[in-house]
Amino acid sequence: MEEEAGHERQARAYEAVHEASDFTELKRRYKNFVVPWTIAFMAWYLAYVACNNWARGFMSHRVVGHINVALIFGLLQFVSTFVIAAVYGRFANRKLDPLAAGLNAKYKRERRR
Structure with a gap:
């Protein structure tokens, strides 16, 4: 019986x-960040794949010594991943975490009722 009441309080909370x-604002902010960055990263990744398939002359162009454009693009894939992660972390700390903390506090208050 007590367990059932706990589940009911949790559901109400x-x-x-x-x-x-x-909560609506948190979802909106998250979506407004994630969707454009995902589209940008996927476009960048697909451009890399397309160039490797259909622009072999360009990708095999040597920049310095044995380092060619394809190698630089490949390394930039990793760099862009870390940059996006860092930008997201900063964004989340400033714009998402304060809202989430408030919602978490509200959830805990509601569970105690």
């Missing part, structure tokens, strides 16, 4: 958080 305007 989740519903209260889900209906909060801060």
Whole structure:
């Protein structure tokens, strides 16, 4: 019986958080960050793959010694991944975490009711 009451409180708390305007704002901010960056990264990645398949002359062009354009593009894939992760971390710390902390506090308050 006590376990059932706990589940009911948890469900009510989740519903209260889900209906909060801060939750909607959190989802909106997250989506507005993730969607454009995902599209940009996928376009960059697909350009790399397309160039490796259909622009072999360009990709095999030597820049310095045995380092060619393909190697530089490949390394830039890793660099861009880390840059996006760092930008997201900074964005989340400034724009998402304060809202999430408030929602978490609301959830804990609602569970105690």
